[in-house]
Amino acid sequence: MSGAKAAESDIGREPLPEQGWVAPHIAEEFPGLGIAWVEVDGGPERSREPVLRRLRDLSDRFYGSHAIHMRERPIPWAYRVFFRQIGLDPDRTRTPVEQMALDRLHDGAFTTQGMPADALTIATVETGVALRAFDAGAIEGRLCIRDSAPGESLPGKPGELAQGTLTIADERKPLGLLFGEPAVRGPIEIDARLVVAAVQVRGVPQASVDEALWIACAAITAG
Numbered sequence: 071m072s073g074a075k076a077a078e079s080d081i082g083r084e085p086l087p088e089q090g091w092v093a094p095h096i097a098e099e100f101p102g103l104g105i106a107w108v109e110v111d112g113g114p115e116r117s118r119e120p121v122l123r124r125l126r127d128l129s130d131r132f133y134g135s136h137a138i139h140m141r142e143r144p145i146p147w148a149y150r151v152f153f154r155q156i157g158l159d160p161d162r163t164r165t166p167v168e169q170m171a172l173d174r175l176h177d178g179a180f181t182t183q184g185m186p187a188d189a190l191t192i193a194t195v196e197t198g199v200a201l202r203a204f205d206a207g208a209i210e211g212r213l214c215i216r217d218s219a220p221g222e223s224l225p226g227k228p229g230e231l232a233q234g235t236l237t238i239a240d241e242r243k244p245l246g247l248l249f250g251e252p253a254v255r256g257p258i259e260i261d262a263r264l265v266v267a268a269v270q271v272r273g274v275p276q277a278s279v280d281e282a283l284w285i286a287c288a289a290i291t292a293g
Contacts, residue, residue, distance in 0.1 A: 087268075087283050090213035096236070100155065102272025105215050105238065108283050109206050112290040113262040117188045120292045124192050129179040132195070137171040145198030148273030156236060158249065166200040166249075186264055189289035199268050199282035202238065204245055206263035211241030213267055218244055238267065264290065 090105040097103060117125075140146050141160075149165040164172065170191055174180050180195070182188055190201045208225070216239050218231040224244055231237070237244035248269065266286045268279045 087280055088212070090215070090267075092214065093216040096215060096217065100152070100272070102270070102274075103152075103215060104270040105213050105267055106270065106279055106283065107213055107265050107267040108287055109263055109265050110287045110290050112186055112189075112264045115185050117182050117185050118292065121185070121188050121192070121289050122182060124289065125180045125182060125188060128192065128195055129174065132171070132174055132180070134175060137168075137175055140168060140171055140198075143198065145274050145278060148271050149198075149200060151273070152271040153249070156248075163249070167194050167198045170195055186266070186286070186290050189286045190266070192289050193282045193286035196285055197278050197282040199270075199274060199278055200249070201282060201286055202246065202267045202269070203286075204265045204267065206265045209240045209245070209265055210243075213245075213265070214239050214241075215248060215269070238269070266290070 087106040087108050090107065092100075092103050092105070141150055146165060146167050149167070150160040153160040153163065153165060160168070170180070180191055183191070186203045190203060193199070194201055216237060218233060218235040218237050220233050221230055222237075222244055223230050224237075224246060231244065236248040238246050238248055266283055268282055270276070270279050
């Protein structure tokens with residue numbers, strides 16, 4: 071990933087999030103919208119026991135009452151508000167953490183989907199922050215949030231995006247919709263490097279964004 075490799079702290083060699091940019095007219099319309107990311111070694115594989123145990127522990131702590139009252143918590147509520155602002159009904163197109171909560175109730179547990187999806191589930195359920203993962207090798211430059219231009223499409227998907235669609239993009243192309251897609255996008259090779267990105271909206275503290283990225287990266291490196 072040219073120009074977008076996360077720095078590392080001197081203490082503990084933990085990845086430090088990099089901040090992306092938001093198109094000026096979008097930032098003006100949606101104050102507080104932002105994107106941050108870290109780069110970490112990882113690729114698709116079966117989750118190892120530490121991650122599976124973490125999923126089991128989350129399942130044991132998460133009951134129907136949690137799902138019912140989740141939307142009342144500040145961070146899930148912030149995403150619901152933002153969804154309505156961009157024309158998505160959060161009772162139909164669920165926010166990431168609410169969709170995971172419903173899946174937990176339907177399946178009876180947070181079931182493993184392998185890595186890196188399990189890492190994103192753990193971090194999102196723990197913090198409420200919306201996360202995505204991309205193949206670092208397919209990204210050119212810094213990440214941003216912008217609207218699509220005429221003729222643009224998503225990687226691996228036929229058809230053009232409607233002009234003005236909100237996307238996560240690098241410096242050359244859209245990578246995915248801002249919301250409404252699976253967490254992992256694009257072909258990710260085994261032993262690849264991943265970019266884990268957090269979409270921040272108004273009402274989501276920076277500390278929560280940093281925590282979510284740290285939890286996801288720790289789970290990915292644990293396997």
